Amino acid sequence: GENVEQHPSTLSVQEGDSAVIKCTYSDSASNYFPWYKQELGKRPQLIIDIRSNVGEKKDQRIAVTLNKTAKHFSLHITETQPEDSAVYFCAASTGYSTLTFGKGTMLLVSP
Amino acid sequence: GAVVSQHPSRVICKSGTSVKIECRSLDFQATTMFWYRQFPKKSLMLMATSNEGSKATYEQGVEKDKFLINHASLTLSTLTVTSAHPEDSSFYICSARDHGSPNTGELFFGEGSRLTVL
Numbered sequence: 001g002e003n004v005e006q007h008p009s010t011l012s013v014q015e016g017d018s019a020v021i022k023c024t025y026s027d028s029a030s031n032y033f034p035w036y037k038q039e040l041g042k043r044p045q046l047i048i049d050i051r052s053n054v055g056e057k058k059d060q061r062i063a064v065t066l067n068k069t070a071k072h073f074s075l076h077i078t079e080t081q082p083e084d085s086a087v088y089f090c091a092a093s094t095g096y097s098t099l100t101f102g103k104g105t106m107l108l109v110s111p
Numbered sequence: 112g113a114v115v116s117q118h119p120s121r122v123i124c125k126s127g128t129s130v131k132i133e134c135r136s137l138d139f140q141a142t143t144m145f146w147y148r149q150f151p152k153k154s155l156m157l158m159a160t161s162n163e164g165s166k167a168t169y170e171q172g173v174e175k176d177k178f179l180i181n182h183a184s185l186t187l188s189t190l191t192v193t194s195a196h197p198e199d200s201s202f203y204i205c206s207a208r209d210h211g212s213p214n215t216g217e218l219f220f221g222e223g224s225r226l227t228v229l
Contacts, residue, residue: 034217034218041202041223041225042222042223043204043220043221043222043223044155044204044220045220046217046218046219049217087152089154089155091218098145098157098160099145099157099218100157101154101155102154103153103154104152104153104154106152
């Protein structure tokens with residue numbers, strides 16, 4: 001089955017800095033890669049996703065890049081704000097198959 | 112986006128009792144729902160895939176008789192933790208895909224249910 005590795009497990013940045021979270025996956029058939037943000041005690045919320053037919057996608061301060069050859073994808077957050085502090089999960093799946101999640105990255109943005 | 116509602120959000124029970132958690136898709140039909148368990152500061156661990164009108168598919172290591180899943184309709188799946196014990200205390204989250212959504216593949220999560228077994 002699919003295996004998703006996520007790094008780092010924790011990330012501390014100063015407000016205004018950029019944050020990068022990286023994930024690798026094992027199943028070359030995976031074609032859907034979402035990123036979820038989860039605040040403490042709340043449900044995960046989709047913040048951005050990318051499919052295997054594109055290499056990069058951007059939405060305001062958030063961007064995701066995908067390298068199919070290397071089987072890794074990354075989340076980039078620019079101009080970080082304290083409200084960006086949360087746990088971020090990457091995931092991978094093939095079509096309608098179940099999502100396999102990474103172990104999560106706790107991002108802390110200090111004012 | 113699609114809305115998934117989960118109830119109850121918090122439940123405290125005595126050891127040995129059973130607890131039922133409901134997951135509803137409010138504005139779409141979900142033939143498949145997923146149940147996850149999340150320990151503090153840990154990732155989402157898939158427990159089982161709930162299929163409408165058929166038996167759930169459990170992940171390896173998840174006890175079928177302990178975690179009973181019923182998916183009786185296209186909008187409701189239930190998870191029953193039977194004879195709960197303190198080690199079953201956790202955050203349980205359901206999710207579903209809206210196959211009618213243009214962004215196929217996106218998973219929508221319920222609010223989660225925090226179970227505490229005394």
